[in-house]
Amino acid sequence: MSAVELASPVSCAAPSYKAVSWPCRPAPGAGDAPRGPDTPGYVSGVGFYGEHVLPRLVDRACGAAGMSEWRAGVTSGLRGRVIEIGFGSGLNVAHYPPTVEVVLAVEPAEVARRLAGRRIAASSIPVEHVGLDGQSIPLEDASCDGALSTFSLCTIPDARVALSELRRVVRPGAAFHFLEHGLAEDPAVAGWQRRLDPWHCRMAGGCHLTRDIPTLVSDAGFVMDRVEQRYAKGPRPWSWFTMGIAINPA
Numbered sequence: 001m002s003a004v005e006l007a008s009p010v011s012c013a014a015p016s017y018k019a020v021s022w023p024c025r026p027a028p029g030a031g032d033a034p035r036g037p038d039t040p041g042y043v044s045g046v047g048f049y050g051e052h053v054l055p056r057l058v059d060r061a062c063g064a065a066g067m068s069e070w071r072a073g074v075t076s077g078l079r080g081r082v083i084e085i086g087f088g089s090g091l092n093v094a095h096y097p098p099t100v101e102v103v104l105a106v107e108p109a110e111v112a113r114r115l116a117g118r119r120i121a122a123s124s125i126p127v128e129h130v131g132l133d134g135q136s137i138p139l140e141d142a143s144c145d146g147a148l149s150t151f152s153l154c155t156i157p158d159a160r161v162a163l164s165e166l167r168r169v170v171r172p173g174a175a176f177h178f179l180e181h182g183l184a185e186d187p188a189v190a191g192w193q194r195r196l197d198p199w200h201c202r203m204a205g206g207c208h209l210t211r212d213i214p215t216l217v218s219d220a221g222f223v224m225d226r227v228e229q230r231y232a233k234g235p236r237p238w239s240w241f242t243m244g245i246a247i248n249p250a
């Protein structure tokens, strides 16, 4: 896969919740436990910017032409009933392969769900919004044949809980496909990510720069089948990408 363009530093910021509270804190390590209003960096009530401006910025940035190649790569091989957490504005919809029978979308942001409407309407693969929170997925155990997350494990408040929910709802042997930005291997870049994270998180709807994606996925009990990490085009703290497939063991 060739290098592709990461559109802007806001590129994987999250569309907001209505009246959202974002758990932002400095240097959050491999995962982030939910935080309360007394936690330093906790931001609540993001208002017009969070509810209306940010979702559209994210839709534009994450929908940049350079992202298509990554999205086509990460969706390749998915089949059957696929759960997608952090579905956002549906930017993966055009890339699902025909082997996908239905996509079960989990997405809390109302504006993002609305923006997804025209992409879903144009797709031959049905998409059903089934839930609002990847940390609590309203689906039966082992009811999905595959799972997808793109640029969402950075934002879901407790990525560990979301990954454990994914393991619960996918059948044994099913593949979890993921494409995420996260903590860079290069210590100098990682240092900048830690310094920038509190500010980025506040501006970008709870999105963290410092999550160690392969560690999170492995710690959840998935078995890594393949993983590729490299910089996309763009400022390095935002552009260390991990694309991988991990299997839910029997």
Ligand SMILES: C[S@@+](CC[C@H](N)C(=O)[O-])C[C@H]1O[C@@H](n2cnc3c(N)ncnc32)[C@H](O)[C@@H]1O
Pocket: 011, 012, 013, 014, 015, 016, 017, 058, 062, 085, 086, 087, 088, 089, 090, 091, 092, 106, 107, 108, 109, 112, 132, 133, 134, 135, 149, 150, 151, 152, 155, 156, 157, 207
């Ligand atoms: C940066 S956006 C990525 C959207 C989309 N996956 C993409 O690749 O364009 C992160 C998404 O995670 C969603 N999100 C935030 N918290 C979530 C949660 N608890 N459960 C599921 N999705 C969540 C946000 O609303 C947002 O749509």
